[in-house]
Amino acid sequence: MIIMNMDKVISGFFIILAMTVNFGFVYGDLDTMTHHSKYELFAAIIINVIATVLKLGDRTQVGSVLLATSLVADIQLITAASVWTIATYASVVTSEVSTTIVSLSAGALLANFVSVLLYVGDTLKSKR
Template sequence: MIKWGKVWSDFFIVLALTSNIGFIFSEDPYQLVIAITVNLIATVLKFGAKKILTAEMLSASLVADLHLIPATLLYFTGTHLPLAKALAIGAAVANVISIVLLIVEIVFEYRREEEERF
């Protein structure tokens, strides 16, 4: 049975990373808006989740948000574009950590399901 809530949550976690990487390479303002929007959605979806690594995943997501919010302000004011890009890179690192934690969580879930079968 497909757990659609998990599908959407995982989808936005992966999309947060890919949209952020897209901005780092393109430096397109629309890509930055997409990256911050998707990151915020991914963060909201992590609230209320009941998983083993929920706190860690939420923390990584908040770190990404707290990098992308000032990056957006700096980028659109034009005050310090290199710093905006550096902050986006920091957010991408936090997104990678979220993906690693997601993979670890998936392994935990499969192991638990296997143990319940026997």
């Protein structure tokens, strides 16, 4: 019988979900905002923040790096949402602004990808 650590299952779920929702937002033409949903960006922010909170209790070296990658993703996604909000209410969302929004989100996607790689690597290492 395999006994699962539910904390690891929930943490892994949110780490991987954060990456996939972030990918869903980034996917599409850089300068066409109709390819990028504001609701998906909002979901990516919420899920990333949940993943960050779940990483707070880990006192290992890998846990510290996981937390750092999560904080980077949070900052970039929140900055992307802020740029989109300011551009929407202050002026017109140009292709330059939309490229900035998607580029910031792509940076968060890279941080999430590193987080998933570290999580999988740590999981494989702990099984040996």
